[in-house]
Amino acid sequence: MHRYFLAKLGQSILLLLGVLLLVFVMVRITGDPAALMMSRESSPEQLEAFREKMGFNRPVLVQFADFSSKAIKGDFGLSLHFRTPALQMVLERLPATLQLAAVGLLMAIVVAIPLGLVGGFNPGGLTDSVGRSLALLGQSIPNFWLALIMILFFAVRLGWFPSFGRDEIKSVVMPAFVMALPVMGQLMRLTRSAVLEIRGEDYIRTARSKGLEPKTIYFKHVLRNVAIPLISVIGVQFGYMLGGSIYIETIFAWPGMGQLLEQSIGWRDFPLVQAIAVFTSVIVLALNLLTDMAYALIDPRIRYGN
Amino acid sequence: MATENTRPQDSADTLLDVERTFTDRLAYAGRFLWRDRSGVVGLVLFLIVVLAAVFAPQLSHYDPLEQNLRDNKMPPAWSEGGSWDHPFGTDNLGRDNFARILYGARVSLTVGFFGVLIAGGLGMVVGAIAGYVGGRFDDVIMALVNLVLSLPYLLFVVFIASVLGRSLLNVILIFGITDSPIFARVARGEVLRMRRSGYVESAISAGARWPRVLFDHIMPNLIGPLITLATFEMSRMIFYEAGLGFLGLSVPPSVPSWGNMLAAGRKYLTSSPWIAAFPGLAIMFTSLGMNLLGDWLRDVLDPRLRRARK
Numbered sequence: 001m002h003r004y005f006l007a008k009l010g011q012s013i014l015l016l017l018g019v020l021l022l023v024f025v026m027v028r029i030t031g032d033p034a035a036l037m038m039s040r041e042s043s044p045e046q047l048e049a050f051r052e053k054m055g056f057n058r059p060v061l062v063q064f065a066d067f068s069s070k071a072i073k074g075d076f077g078l079s080l081h082f083r084t085p086a087l088q089m090v091l092e093r094l095p096a097t098l099q100l101a102a103v104g105l106l107m108a109i110v111v112a113i114p115l116g117l118v119g120g121f122n123p124g125g126l127t128d129s130v131g132r133s134l135a136l137l138g139q140s141i142p143n144f145w146l147a148l149i150m151i152l153f154f155a156v157r158l159g160w161f162p163s164f165g166r167d168e169i170k171s172v173v174m175p176a177f178v179m180a181l182p183v184m185g186q187l188m189r190l191t192r193s194a195v196l197e198i199r200g201e202d203y204i205r206t207a208r209s210k211g212l213e214p215k216t217i218y219f220k221h222v223l224r225n226v227a228i229p230l231i232s233v234i235g236v237q238f239g240y241m242l243g244g245s246i247y248i249e250t251i252f253a254w255p256g257m258g259q260l261l262e263q264s265i266g267w268r269d270f271p272l273v274q275a276i277a278v279f280t281s282v283i284v285l286a287l288n289l290l291t292d293m294a295y296a297l298i299d300p301r302i303r304y305g306n
Numbered sequence: 307m308a309t310e311n312t313r314p315q316d317s318a319d320t321l322l323d324v325e326r327t328f329t330d331r332l333a334y335a336g337r338f339l340w341r342d343r344s345g346v347v348g349l350v351l352f353l354i355v356v357l358a359a360v361f362a363p364q365l366s367h368y369d370p371l372e373q374n375l376r377d378n379k380m381p382p383a384w385s386e387g388g389s390w391d392h393p394f395g396t397d398n399l400g401r402d403n404f405a406r407i408l409y410g411a412r413v414s415l416t417v418g419f420f421g422v423l424i425a426g427g428l429g430m431v432v433g434a435i436a437g438y439v440g441g442r443f444d445d446v447i448m449a450l451v452n453l454v455l456s457l458p459y460l461l462f463v464v465f466i467a468s469v470l471g472r473s474l475l476n477v478i479l480i481f482g483i484t485d486s487p488i489f490a491r492v493a494r495g496e497v498l499r500m501r502r503s504g505y506v507e508s509a510i511s512a513g514a515r516w517p518r519v520l521f522d523h524i525m526p527n528l529i530g531p532l533i534t535l536a537t538f539e540m541s542r543m544i545f546y547e548a549g550l551g552f553l554g555l556s557v558p559p560s561v562p563s564w565g566n567m568l569a570a571g572r573k574y575l576t577s578s579p580w581i582a583a584f585p586g587l588a589i590m591f592t593s594l595g596m597n598l599l600g601d602w603l604r605d606v607l608d609p610r611l612r613r614a615r616k
Contacts, residue, residue: 011452018453022462029469036469126329140594142545144552145568145586148575156576243458247549251572261461262553265468277465280458288456 004296012289019281020068023274028060037080037270076275081267086275090257096166097249097256101241103172104179109234111180112187117226119188120195128192135185144247147178151251164253175252179245183237190233194226201225228299235291239284345602351595355588359411368392368402370409370562375400379578397567397581398574406562407588413563414592417477417547418540424482426536429489430528436490437497438520448494451487459484463546467555474557477550481543492535493528500524530607537603541596548589564589 027033034051042050051057054077055066070076076086119128154174155163161174198204199222207217242257249258257276264272358365378400381388388395394403436447463484470476500506501524509523550556551565552572559566564585571582 014449015453015456018449019457022453022457023465026462026465026469029466136594136597139597140590142548142586142589142593144549145582145589148568148572148582149586152575152579239458244460246460246464247552250553261464265464265553265555270469273465273468277458277461280461284458285456 005293008289008292012285015285016282017068019278019285020071021064023277024064024067027270027274033270037268039268071278076278077271079264079269079272079275081264081269081272086272087279089260089272090275090279093255093257093260096254097242097245097258099172100175100179100245100249100254100256101238103176104241105183105234105238107176107180108183108187108237112184113191113230116188116191117195117223119192120199120226123192123196131188131192135188138181138185141181143178143182144251146181147175147248147251150174150178164251166255171252171254175248175254179241179248183241186237187230187233190229191226194229195222198222198225228295231298232291232295235287235294239287242287243280243284344598345606348595348598348600348602351591352599355411355592355595356415358408359415362405362408362412365408366402366405368405370401370405371560373399373401379574379581381578382580382584385580394584395578395580397570398578401562403567403581403584406567407564407584409562410564410567410585410588411592413474413557413561414544414547414589416474417481418544420478421481421485421543422536422540424478425485425539426489426532428482429486429491430493430525430532432486433490433493434497434520434524434528437494438501438516438524444494447490451490454484454487455491460546460549464550464553464555467550472554472556472558474561477547477556481546485539485543488539489532489535492531496528496531497524500527534600534604534607537596537600541593541600544592544596545589548585 027036030036033056034047034054037054038047038050055063058066074087078084079086079089082089115127115131115134118125119131122128151163151174154160160170162168162171165171204217204221207221245254245256245258246261247258248254249256250262253259257280261273261276264270264276362370374396377392377396378398380392380396380400382395382403383390383393392402392404394407396402397406432447433451436444463480466480466484467476470480497520506519506523509519514523547556547563548565548568551563552568554569556565557563567585568582571578571580571585574581
């Protein structure tokens with residue numbers, strides 16, 4: 001079991017190195033990171049001074065060694081726009097994004113899992129049809145558009161919720177809902193197909209034929225097994241929400257990491273973009289690792305299999 | 307089994323059965339439509355988008371770029387102040403929204419089609435070889451695939467797009483490359499499964515060399531699952547392209563694309579909401595069609611999944 005965890009941890013560390021390399025290469029794809037980060041009106045002297053200051057004229061391998069050794073210590077350099085440490089800027093934005101993703105995830109779970117369970121136990125029923133239509137809709141509505149439409153109706157016309165910012169408790173409702181909708185659909189579909197699959201398993205038939213009460217079968221055998229795939233998907237979805245909040249935060253002026261990303265791209269503040277990318281990736285990788293571990297703790301087949 | 311109460315044997319009898327409650331019948335009708343018609347609906351929606359893109363010049367006599375500031379922000383035809391001359395109204399610069407939606411379909415479908423072509427082609431070849439050859443090559447490829455698939459996708463796409471700048475080719479390349487790992491993973495999995503099958507073994511024992519086995523016997527059987535995946539991925543790319551456009555990171559602002567229209571319409575959301583509404587509806591329409599089509603294809607092309615979907 002320790003070996004399984006160590007192997008997973010090793011993989012995550014390798015992935016993290018891959019992320020650092022990727023983020024390092026990305027600002028250099030065009031060949032000249034200085035031209036990318038400076039305004040177009042900069043004179044050649046200004047560009048040269050900037051290269052000197054940022055160390056862009058050193059050999060690439062030296063630059064990468066420098067970048068990654070600093071990044072591991074949490075040093076991504078100064079934000080070009082704010083002139084303050086980039087990571088600090090990101091950390092200040094973390095709570096808002098976490099709150100948004102957590103509320104969104106909770107909304108998705110509360111709606112999707114009961115619908116998926118009912119749908120799985122009674123496929124083709126009315127609840128199932130309604131649930132699946134909602135899932136399909138959730139998959140097909142562009143979230144950036146839904147956000148605009150919700151602002152129009154619930155903020156501007158009806159005045160139920162504030163249209164932007166994070167000043168009231170109510171503020172979180174609309175952005176979290178928009179964020180939750182696609183996740184809701186996925187979770188519902190997954191719960192439903194897990195129930196369907198587990199209902200057909202031999203051990204359920206055995207439980208039934210030895211005369212167990214349906215309630216016992218439902219709670220002890222089916223639900224516990226449905227929980228296994230759900231845990232892994234919920235973990236992954238949470239990471240997806242943390243990294244995918246850029247539209248929603250931009251539209252609702254939600255002061256999180258997604259909004260910071262959008263702003264820093266506008267300012268061509270690439271040290272800050274790099275810090276956001278690496279930091280978000282670290283959170284996502286950590287979440288995946290935790291999910292894998294939880295998964296292995298719950299399901300011994302994973303721990304001992306290969 | 308999952309099937310026991312799901313499939314009334316005779317549809318006509320069940321619909322006419324007066325013993326059943328109203329909700330039962332409603333649910334049955336819904337299910338009937340769902341199972342047998344959804345693929346058709348999806349196909350029709352998708353074809354409408356394709357036809358709109360192909361025949362854009364015939365369907366609207368307006369130039370999507372032609373500005374007419376005197377007629378700007380006209381509401382759609384069915385609301386007060388609108389006219390059938392501009393069925394979907396006009397935008398802030400007086401350009402015809404209907405024409406822009408039609409021409410926007412061209413951008414979306416181009417990005418989706420070529421993006422999927424690159425991602426699918428690249429992913430299929432690399433994934434199939436990795437699965438077939440195995441060893442070090444497989445390890446390296448799978449490490450790359452896992453790296454890309456474990457990253458926050460949207461964030462990195464936004465990052466690359468902001469570095470490369472706005473052009474159609476850049477957008478296609480970004481999606482084509484970043485989306486190929488999904489195809490590679492599916493192709494590899496299928497190849498691993500097929501390698502153990504009878505027909506591949508018999509080809510090998512008949513003396514076929516590996517390229518022949520791979521390209522003649524394995525690749526053709528990859529088409530089915532990959533087409534299903536391609537449908538979903540194309541819908542996702544159309545979605546993401548519009549999202550990038552919304553952030554001002556996709557095709558140049560002069561190109562009439564749904565994302566660019568949304569970005570422009572956002573500024574006039576409260577005064578002229580239709581400018582942002584139509585491109586969003588167009589994306590939803592396309593996405594809904596492709597999702598329905600994909601679900602249906604999955605069932606048709608992969609009988610193993612049929613059980614799970616009942």
